[in-house]
Amino acid sequence: MRRVRATAALAVAILAGTVAGWATPAQAAGxxxxxxxxxxxxxxxxxDIWVSVLDYEEWGDPVAYTTTAADGTYRIGGLNTDSYIVSMSGGDHPTQYFDGKTDISEADEVHVTTGQTTTVNQQLVxxxxxxGRLVTATGEPLVMSWVDISDEDGIASYGASTDDNGEYRAAVPPGTYQLSFTPIxxxxxRQYVPGQLSSETAGRFVVAAGQETRADDTVLEIGSLSGRLTNDDGTPVSDANVDAQPYQTYGGPGSTTTDANGEFSFPKLLVGTYTVQFNAGNRYQYFDGATEQEDAxxxxxxxxxxxxxxxxxxxxxxxxxRAYDAISGAIIRDFCAEDFCSDGTGQVLMTDQLVxxxxxxxxxxxxxxxxxxxxTVRANQTADLIVRLVPGAKITTTVVDKATGKALANVCLTAYKPAQVYLQDGFGDNCSDAAGKVTLTRLTAGDYRLFAEPRDKAYGRxxxxxxxxxxxxxxxxxxKTTAGKTTTAPAVKIxxxxxxxxRVTDAATGNPLSASIALFTQNPGLGAPETRTDADGRFQVDGLGPYRWPLKYxxxxxxxxxxxxxxxxxAATGTQVTAGAVATADLALTxxxxxxxxxxxxxxxxxxGRISVFNTVTGDYTGTxxxxxxxxxxxxxxxxxxRYDYDLRIDGDYVSSDKAKLAPATPGGPPRYSVAVPAGGLTVDVLVD
Incomplete structure (x- = not known):
């Protein structure tokens, strides 16, 4: 089962679910x-705790619900054989998910079988x-205003509405939060508490279990912003988008459009300092004549x-x-340069390009x-650009059932450079047809190893x-592949x-752990693990060929x-898999x-900022x-x-490197690009040019 993090909108929708909103769930007939x-x-x-059963795959589709009795017990029937998420909320208890999770993306799977009873007990976190209290600039209460409560990642998972006196109250798990509301x-x-225009400058409010944290605010006063946009020859620019954002950050009121005379207006803006951006067709810039936000x-x-x-x-x-084949020299008639395409003419004219x-x-x-x-673009001139595109290498092969020799369809292949293997999210497009044929295209020339993943789970990867x-x-x-050539790979015998x-446990305590299990590592924030452990730390990975497999925990x-x-x-010896059987691979993590x-x-x-490290031998992610x-x-x-890579924002610019420099091993020495991790741990600085 592969799942991604819930969006803020989904989290709020689940949080805000009411009897009226959920009056007709998709009741199962089991x-x-x-x-x-x-x-x-x-x-x-x-x-009186609201207990809801949600569809595990669709996330948030309500299936059934009830409320707890005076002794805390509940019962929900009529369920089909399926996997579900169970959530609890109500009173001074924010929404949580079995087992003890406050993020729906981390909720444990609850499996139900028709004719059987599944017990889900839960202690509320x-x-x-x-x-706090929100008041207007004149001291009047801000009535019926929704207050969004976001975690440190900016995910708005909680919220509350102000009453007739401008007061609000929301129960949240212990943590650090920022609050915002829309006062105009x-x-x-949005205005961020206290009195800020962006989340980056917002206050951080620490909430402890069993305690109240107060966050009052006064609505900022209001002004307006207007102006006129022209071309460099003084003629008006109409239908251009104009954005006003808090200075050097984000979170403004949105955009407006210039009229036929180039005029624009934001009639109501919270007082403060802004960056103004102009977008006219393919052109964009910032006031006053800047092409980058940090120069605005x-x-x-x-x-x-x-x-x-x-x-x-x-x-x-x-x-x-104009584009040409780098090997044959033939003109390429159908190509695109940025958002401009040739439409078979063999050339692209990119207009309105900044000098x-x-x-x-x-x-x-x-x-x-x-x-x-x-x-290089010059004012009122056309620059000619010749681009020679390298034809990709191709790999072709046939997929068969190893035992019978019968062609197999829907077996998907991925070509990996050696020691550059990352978990894919879902199936690719390179899958075998009814005759078992499959061809991989647009490959850079070089050496590859093929990984096969049948869509039919009766067959093994x-x-x-x-x-x-x-x-x-x-x-x-x-x-081995060559640019512009097709290489025939060995037949894929499935x-x-x-x-x-x-079962995954803590090596020190023996307690079960919430862990992800995968064949390969993945880019943090992308892809998905093979599977996750349940509440008892147990997992199962299916669809493996009968070979010795290493797993990542x-x-x-x-x-x-x-x-x-x-x-x-x-370095792992792996676990031997047998067709039609289940092998065991427990692990205690340290x-x-x-x-x-x-x-x-x-x-x-x-x-x-994000720092990621890779094992230099295998190329696998080992920590982030x-x-x-x-x-x-x-x-x-x-x-x-x-070795290291980084993704950072420095002085307003996003910078990254997949070959990060490390501090020299000795003062004054050359920088390092890799380092060994000793038994006592390591301290090493990452150098950014």
Whole structure:
């Protein structure tokens, strides 16, 4: 089962569910039952708690609901055989999900079988309360205003409405929060408590279990902003979008449009300092004549005053792009440069391009690799750009049932460069047809190893070897490719599938852990784990070929570990799978050793940052740290060599590197690009140019 994080809108919708809103759920017709008892965080019965059964795959589709009795018990019947999410909410208890989760993306799967009873007992998490009063600039209560309560990631999972006195109250789990509301009628502009225009400058309010945290605010006064937009020759620019955002941040009132005379207006804005952006066709810029947000001039809106700005669009030129086959020299007639396409003419004219050095991305239909290049644009001139696109390499093969030799359809192949393997989210487009044929295209020339994933789970996944399959990447056949050429790979011979099940625990306590299990690692925030453990730490991975497979075990705050406690895929001996059978692979996770350091830059780090580390031998992710400020910390297994990458925002610009420099091993020495993790842990700084 593969799932992604719930959106803020979904979380709020579930939180705000009422009897009126859920009066007609999609009732199942089965005879399965979920029953249990809900207790407060102190163990006493929790009466009148709203218990809801939600569809596990669709997230938020209500199936059935009830409320708890005086002793905290409840019963929900009429359920089909299926997997569900069970949520609880009500009173001074925010929505939570079995088992003890406050985020729906982490909810445990509850399986129900028709004719049977599934018991789901739950103790409500300890909560605190956020409360406060909102008043207008004149001191009057702000009535019936919804207050969004967001966590540190900006996810608005909780909220409350102000009453006739402007008071609000919301129960939330212990944590750090920011609050916002929309004080101007018919405007989307948010004010963040206390008196801020953006989430980046908003206050952070710490809530402890059993305690109240107060967050009062006064609505900022209101001014207005207007102006006129012209071309560089003084003629008006009509139908251009104008955005006003808090200075150097985001979260403004939205956009407006210039009229036939180039005039625009924001009649109501909260007082403060703004950045104004103009978008006219393919052109965009910031007041006053800046092409980057960090170079924009400040625009101050004062109470009761109309601030007026005038802006002239920067001069532009054009780019004429022609594309050719880099090997044959033949003209490519059907291609695109940025948002402009040739439509079979063999050339693209990119108009309204700002003067200066421009980056142009070019891609073509057919088997060509994309290319990025640059060109200098001059005012009122057309620059000619010739781009030579390299034809992609191709790999073709046939997929068969190994036992019978029969062609197999719907077996999907992924081509990986050696030691560059990442978990895919879902199936790709390179799947075998009814004759078992499949061709992979648009590959950069080089060596590849093929991974096969049948959609029919009766068959097992495999690394494709010269005469069958394997669970170890290193045993796969190496397919050598050449640009513009087609290489025939060994036939993919698919075996029947088996499974691996196991239990993940804390090595120190023996307690079950919430963990993700996967064949490969994945880019944090993308892809999805193979599966997750249930409330008892148990998991099962199906659809594996009958080979020896290493599995990756990961849990927040613990060191990523492979089967048998190994530091990497290559170091793990793996678990032998047998077709039609279930093998066992339990694992106890440790916190490993601490790897920490600072990000060293000439600029200022803004907002969040991400440091990821990779095992240099396998290329696998082995740890990721999301942080604010400039200090990161990771938990890793020792005795491995790692390299770093980073995604940061420095002085308003997003910067990244997949080959991060590390502080020298000795003062004054050269920077490092990889480092070994010793048994005692490691402190190393990441250097940003």
């Amino acid at each position: 005879t399965g039952v979920i029953t249990g008892r809900i207790t407060a965080s102190d163990g006493t019965p929790a009466a 300890a909560t605190g309360v956020l409360t 009628e018919d405007s989307y502009q 001039a400040r625009v101050t809106v004062s109470a009761g005053h109309d601030t007026r700005v005038t802006e002239s669009m920067l001069p532009t030129g054009s780019i004429r792009v 200066g050095l421009r980056h142009v991305g070019v891609w073509a239909n057919g088997n060509y690799l994309d290319r990025d290049t640059t060109v 495999q690394w494709v070897t010269a005469n069958g399959g394997a669970g170890d990447e290193r045993l796969a056949a190496t397919v 075996d029947r599938a088996g499974s691996i099940r196991g 990961a849990s927040f705050g613990y060191a990523t570990t492979w089967t048998g406690g190994a530091v990497s895929r290559y 916190h490993g050793v601490t790897v920490r350091g600072s990000v060293v830059s000439h600029g200022t780090l803004d907002g969040w 740290s999301d942080f604010q400020g400039n200090a990161y910390e990771l938990h890793l297994l020792p005795d491995q060599e790692i």
